[in-house]
Amino acid sequence: MIEFKAVSRCFPAKEEPFLALDNVSFAVDRGEFVCLLGHSGCGKTTLLHLLAGFITPSAGEVLVEGKPVRKPDPSRSVVFQEYALFPWMSAIQNAAFGLRSLGLDKAERRARALAALDMVGLAKESRRYPHELSGGQRQRVAVARSLVMRPAILLMDEPFAAVDALTRGELQGDLLRLWKETGVTILFVTHNIDEAIFLAQRVAVMRRGAIAGERTRTAPYPRLRGSESFAAEYRAIEALLYGNTEELLEK
Ligand SMILES: Nc1ncnc2c1ncn2[C@@H]1O[C@H](COP(=O)(O)OP(=O)(O)OP(=O)(O)O)[C@@H](O)[C@H]1O
Ligand SMILES: [Mg+2]
Numbered sequence: 001m002i003e004f005k006a007v008s009r010c011f012p013a014k015e016e017p018f019l020a021l022d023n024v025s026f027a028v029d030r031g032e033f034v035c036l037l038g039h040s041g042c043g044k045t046t047l048l049h050l051l052a053g054f055i056t057p058s059a060g061e062v063l064v065e066g067k068p069v070r071k072p073d074p075s076r077s078v079v080f081q082e083y084a085l086f087p088w089m090s091a092i093q094n095a096a097f098g099l100r101s102l103g104l105d106k107a108e109r110r111a112r113a114l115a116a117l118d119m120v121g122l123a124k125e126s127r128r129y130p131h132e133l134s135g136g137q138r139q140r141v142a143v144a145r146s147l148v149m150r151p152a153i154l155l156m157d158e159p160f161a162a163v164d165a166l167t168r169g170e171l172q173g174d175l176l177r178l179w180k181e182t183g184v185t186i187l188f189v190t191h192n193i194d195e196a197i198f199l200a201q202r203v204a205v206m207r208r209g210a211i212a213g214e215r216t217r218t219a220p221y222p223r224l225r226g227s228e229s230f231a232a233e234y235r236a237i238e239a240l241l242y243g244n245t246e247e248l249l250e251k
Contacts, residue, residue, distance in 0.1 A: 001032075001186070002028040002062075004026040004047070004050075004063075007025070010053065018171045023060070024058075031184075033176075033186045034204060035202070038212075039207070040191070048155050048157050050062050054072060076148070076153045076155060077147075077153070078155045085141055091117060091133065092117060092126040095114075095117050096112070116147045117141070120140040120147070139171060143175070153187065158187045161190075173200055180234075193237050193241070197230055203215045205237060205241055215237055
């Protein structure tokens, strides 16, 4: 469904242009849940933004359903790291926001936004404003705002980084449920190895603008964090992340 074909992306810099993505080839199947994992600055957000259509490749092609991505589209919805809710809008108004661009009437927008809030367990809080919601609830509204567009692809950039560990666990469980219910394809960026193993069918580990390796995991959901296979997977991903022991010692 998604294909990166030898994609590079440069950003202008003072001396020479900075190569944020270097010849990346990478594909995602329909309905897959893939995590992109890597150190800060390795190019995860750049990859996601290319797929969203916010930026274009310097070389290579990004294809969705065989067609090059040229601009943003409601079928590819992004959940950002920051909650990015409008503080002057209630939960339902925030959730309904993107629907204006689809030309739906008010009743339809309301019904769809309420259904999306219900999917994230916030139907009762629909009239609250962001300042009246907890951090976890705000992030649920952000997820609802994406779901309301009924996207084929959900792009999530560190969506749960700002919430506490317990809430994060709940949001992860909710996301897996939503993924099963909707069949949406998910590309999820994280710094957190544990989160990637808990969520993804496949983890792509990035290093310095490239995909260093991938791990496919068929373990059934819900996954047990204490299990031996979880720990083994953790070690395997760590090895990909650090590449070799020399680099481990440098850190
Ligand atoms: N608009 C830009 N102009 C110049 N350099 C940029 C721009 N956007 C990103 N970069 C650089 O490209 C590299 C990759 O950035 P990117 O945001 O993709 O990293 P990331 O893996 O998402 O990091 P983090 O985990 O910290 O969010 C970084 O070194 C960054 O400084
Ligand atoms: Mg980033």
